[in-house]
Amino acid sequence: MNPIPDDRFLTQLAPAQAAACQAFMMEFIAAGESEYGWLNEYLESPTFSAYLDYLELCAMGEYKPEIYVPQTTFFLSDPQGRLLGISRLRHRLNPSLEIEGGHIGYAVRPSARRQGCATRLLALVLGQARGIGLTRVLVTCDDDNTGSARTIEKNGGLLEDKRTSPHSSRLIRRYWIEQA
Ligand SMILES: CC(C)(COP(=O)(O)OP(=O)(O)OC[C@H]1O[C@@H](n2cnc3c(N)ncnc32)[C@H](O)[C@@H]1OP(=O)(O)O)[C@@H](O)C(=O)NCCC(=O)NCCS
Known part of the structure; x- marks a missing residue:
């Protein structure tokens, strides 16, 4: 039997997605999770257009290099244009990101969790x-x-070690994913 096709796809924000982005970001606030979604960067942008410009600068490595x-x-978007997840791909590591x-x-x-979104999102960003x-x-x-660790493991992550974050003092799991 063929698996059900997953039609959730990767997108980069365009001006037409201002409302979808706002709905996405506000949900983290409503859930009391302001620390996720890189929300501050969105909230600190005076306009949606400025937020898009900021993301573009980041992608080109021109924001505080x-x-x-x-x-x-x-x-990650569903076919109706509802934004489900956000992901950031860093093009290289630095000592802190290591x-x-x-x-x-x-x-x-929050409303899209436990539906395979993170697993799909990580696979696509890989x-x-x-x-x-x-x-x-x-x-x-x-x-x-646990949810993030499972997401990484389901995408082939192999645990190298656990280290203490110099920022938060929390224990951090470090996984490597090898891809051909
Ligand atoms: C962690 C997070 C990204 C998981 O997203 P998600 O879309 O719910 O994850 P998925 O549905 O793809 O689930 C992946 C696996 O994790 C498991 N899982 C997800 N959330 C879980 C939870 N809260 N507790 C235990 N297992 C969980 C799922 O059951 C699944 O494993 P399975 O297939 O073996 O059952 C999401 O909870 C989140 O955004 N949290 C806040 C931000 C965050 O923690 N980001 C990661 C920073 S490293």
Whole structure:
């Protein structure tokens, strides 16, 4: 029997998605999860257009290059245009990301969780990583974040070690995903 096709796809934000993006971001606030979704960057942008410009600068590595590596932001969308998850692909590591953050981070909106969104999102962003030549991808999560750890493992992540975050003092799981 053929598996049911997964029609959730990767998108980068366009001006027409202002309302969809707002709905996505506001859901984290409503759930009391302001720390996820890189929400601050959205809230601190005076307009949606400014937010898009900011994301573009990040992708080109032109936003505070002394601090940040180039990073591209993707969203997972359903066929109706509802944004389900956000992910950030960092094009290379720096000493901080080597410990915590890795190449790929993600968050799924609260109402879309436990439906395979993170698993699908990470799989698709891994494809993007391969496209920019990353054959060994580091993905990290808090030691007690079972959902994220499972997401990484289901995408082929092999646990290298656990390290203590110098920022939060939390224990961080570090997984590598090898791709041909
Ligand atoms: C962690 C997170 C990304 C998972 O997203 P999701 O779309 O619910 O994940 P999926 O539906 O793809 O589930 C992946 C696996 O994790 C499991 N899982 C998901 N959430 C879980 C939870 N809260 N507790 C235990 N297992 C969980 C699923 O059952 C599935 O495993 P299975 O196939 O063996 O059953 C989501 O809860 C989230 O956005 N959390 C806040 C932000 C965050 O923690 N981001 C990751 C930072 S490293």
